[in-house]
Amino acid sequence: MKTTDxxxxxxxxxxxxxxxxxxxxxxxxxxxxxxxxxxxxRLAKEKDTILLKLRLLEDExxxxxxxxxxxxxxxxxxxxxxxxxxxxxxxQAYTNIKADMTLKELAEITGDSIFLEIRSKLRSxxxxxxxxxxxxxxxxxxxxNYLRNNLNFLRTLGINPRVARKGFFITKEA
Numbered sequence: 001m002k003t004t005d006x007x008x009x010x011x012x013x014x015x016x017x018x019x020x021x022x023x024x025x026x027x028x029x030x031x032x033x034x035x036x037x038x039x040x041x042r043l044a045k046e047k048d049t050i051l052l053k054l055r056l057l058e059d060e061x062x063x064x065x066x067x068x069x070x071x072x073x074x075x076x077x078x079x080x081x082x083x084x085x086x087x088x089x090x091x092q093a094y095t096n097i098k099a100d101m102t103l104k105e106l107a108e109i110t111g112d113s114i115f116l117e118i119r120s121k122l123r124s125x126x127x128x129x130x131x132x133x134x135x136x137x138x139x140x141x142x143x144x145n146y147l148r149n150n151l152n153f154l155r156t157l158g159i160n161p162r163v164a165r166k167g168f169f170i171t172k173e174a
Contacts, residue, residue: 007115015121025136033139
């Protein structure tokens with residue numbers, strides 16, 4: 001399998017992973033609105049799993065980008081040393097291809113528009129995730145403030161919810 005094909009596969013898996021994360025954040029938002037703490041806890045574990053998978057995919061993408069960079073640079077240098085390489089009909093020769101290039105740069109170098117499509121999907125998903133994450137953060141902060149205010153109110157009444165109360169029995173002696 002060519003390195004660019006492997007990159008496309010990894011990038012498409014990342015798109016699917018970010019879609020799953022976005023859907024999970026939507027469910028989390030509803031759980032926060034409903035004050036469903038069990039669901040929020042379960043979703044946090046699922047988010048951790050998805051994020052771990054996304055980190056692994058990103059590591060693989062970086063590895064493949066380095067590999068592609070080395071292969072493409074070597075191939076470009078080889079083409080330049082061959083006789084008749086500068087006939088004017090070739091595309092711009094990239095002899096020093098960096099490993100940390102953007103998907104836009106990769107699409108320019110390879111001439112493959114699929115990288116631009118994947119870039120567009122990723123940008124859209126990441127922007128949506130960021131907006132939803134900010135919204136969920138506001139919901140969490142409001143929930144914490146609500147709980148804090150209720151605890152302060154209970155304390156003004158002399159009730160301290162942190163103190164564990166022991167039960168007692170009233171006995172009737174005969």
